[in-house]
Amino acid sequence: MDEAVGVESNQIHELGKRVMGNARLAEAYRSSTLRLYDHRRQAIAEVPGFEALRERARALKREVITHLDYYLEQFAASVERRGGKVHWAVDAREACALVIALARECGAKEVVKAKSMVSEEIELNHALETAGIRPVESDLGEYILQLANERPAHIVAPAIHKTRGDVADLFERHVDPHRAEEPEELTAVARQALRTVFAEAGMGVSGANFAVAETGTIVTVENEGNIRFSTTAPRVHVALVGIEKLIPRFQDLAVFLRLLGRSGTGQKLTSYTSILTGPRRLGEDGPDEMHVILIDNGRTRALADEKMREALYCIRCGACLNACPVYRKIxxxxxxxxxxxxxGALITPELAGLKQARELPFASSLCGACREVCPVKINIPDLLLHLRAQAQETAAATKPPGSPVREHTAMRLWAWLMTSSRRYAWSARWARIGQHLVARSGWIRSSRFFPLSAWTRDRDLPALAPRSFRQRWKDLESEEKDT
Ligand code: SF4
Structure with missing residues (x-):
């Protein structure tokens, strides 16, 4: 997104602290991500050769991203051969303008939307509303967020942070004054409100989980059936497709579908997999017209960077979010x-520009949990380090020399201590003596002294062991000698 509408990624510290200070929100994130993480673990344990499957998926994505120009042309030709129409959008503005033009062409005053992250990326709802067209989200999570006027909090489970009470409040205020409390009742309220929209909307907009170059097929996966409604009930279907969504052949779907459900939610397959190839033919159900908008919006920028193009392998399963200790907290x-x-820390700087999202590559402990769970084996920590280096270079070029004095001094002091074993041992000895003032039962839980205070404000710090490794080693050696 070249214009990076609404990007405020540099507020990550402040926004993260707000979540950590809100016990209800913090618990919602913690319990939901742990549950999804655990479901994934159980689901993949049942698949023999899961590693080989990941390797195969990675190889397929590498093939398609390396030859993206070829596969895009093949895909576009296949769509047109099946009676669909292909449009190309360089950025968010062009993509929104195309959707609006198509809605006006078919006289749609209301557009029903299936869950689509790329539509969020281009801020389609805002553009449609400004053009006097009413967008209605049909995915339950997205519908909840539309009522709350919020962005998705998770790639796969957009309303992961909402409790049942939150949803009941929203529905009571905006949809039906008779308060519903139980999940089944709440779903029924949403379903009732959406059924009329499906019947009346002139146009349906979806994303695509995969786009098959060989056949021009759009594939969507979901658990509610709303995507199927949104793409087949209205007279016109518009599919928004990021150019990285391609896979080469129809048979390759078998690889990706086995990985996607298991990695995202721990399901063997999601409840619905829709395979859409062109508009309806004689005797079939479905839309009269099918349009595919292929969206760049910064993706070719990532493609141009040989290292970063690996980020385009992503199939948006959300597994890395569930595994990430930082995401779970903030x-x-x-x-x-x-x-x-x-x-997000990887692709936001790529799509929105590093300037708007400079802090995101640093929002990681680099523990590698994301890499471990990624179905296409993206080496996320490695790419984050690459982005960090770029961010530092940009910062060094734009900041007046000497501005980060405190940081520089701290780093130089750290390097001075760490590059000499004697100095390291000496500093550890003093730290051990000093921690008596603040450590209790092996933990430093709060401290008034900076920089410890900055750490312990939000989390505990394990105290240094009473004896260092060297000391223990030395003691062991003398014990051995004595025996
Ligand atoms: S980076 Fe990997 S784990 Fe994360 S959403 Fe993409 S495919 Fe899933």
């Missing part, structure tokens, strides 16, 4: 844009 909104978690 939640999705702290990342400031539509994509959150480790993959």
């Amino acid at each position: 939640g999705g909104h702290a990342y400031g844009w539509v994509y959150s978690g480790p993959i």
Whole structure:
């Protein structure tokens, strides 16, 4: 997104602190991500050769991204051959303008939307409303967020941070004054409100989980059936497709579908997989017209960077979010844009520009949990380090020399201590003596002294062991000698 509408990724510290200071929100993120993480773990344990499957998926994505020009042309030709129409959008503005023009052409005053992260990325709802067209989200999570006027907090589970009570409040205020409390009742309220929209909307907009170059097929996966409604009930279907969504052949779907559900929610397959190839033919159900908008919006920038193009392998399963200790603590909104978690920290700077999202590559402990769970084996920590280096270079070029004095001094002092074993041992000895003032039962839980205070404000710090490794080693040696 060249214009980076609404990107405020540099507020990650402030926004993250707000979540950590809100016990209800913090618990919602913690319990939901842990549950999804655990479901994934159980689901992949049942698949023999899961590693080989990941390797295969990675190889397929590498093939398609390396030869993206070829596969895009093949895809466009296949769509047109099946009676669909292909449009190309360089950025968010062009993509929105195309959707609006198509809605006006078919006289749609209301557009029903299936869950689509790329539509969030281009801020389609805002553009449609400004053009006097009413967008209605049909995915339950997205519908809740539309009522709350919020962005998705998770790639797969957009309303992951909302409790049942939150949803009941929203529905009571905006949809039906008779308060519903139980999940089944709440779903029924949403379903009732949406059924009329499906019947009346002139146009349906969806994203695509995969776009098959060989056949021109759009594939969507979901659990509610709303995507199927949105793409087949209205007379016109518009699919918004990021150019990285391509896979080469129809048979390759088998690889990706086995990975996607298991990695995202721990399901063997999601409840619905829709395979849409062109508009309806004689005797079929479905839309009269099918349009595919292929969206760049910064993706070719990532493609041009040989290292970063690996980020385009992502199939948006959300597994890295569930595994990430940082995401679990600060939640999705702290990342400031539509994509959150480790993959958000990678692609937001690529799509929105590093200037708007300079802090995101630093929002990681580099523990590698994201890499471990990624179905296409994206080396996220490595790419984050690459972005960090770029961010530092930009910062060094734009900041007046000497501005980060405190940081520089701290780093030089750290380097001075760490590059000499004698100095390291000496500093550890003093730290051990000093920590008696603040450590209790092996932990430093709060401290008034900077920089410890900055750390312990939000989390505990394990105290240094009473004896150093060297000391223990020495003691062991003398014990051995004695025996
Ligand atoms: S980076 Fe990997 S784990 Fe994260 S959303 Fe993308 S495919 Fe899933």
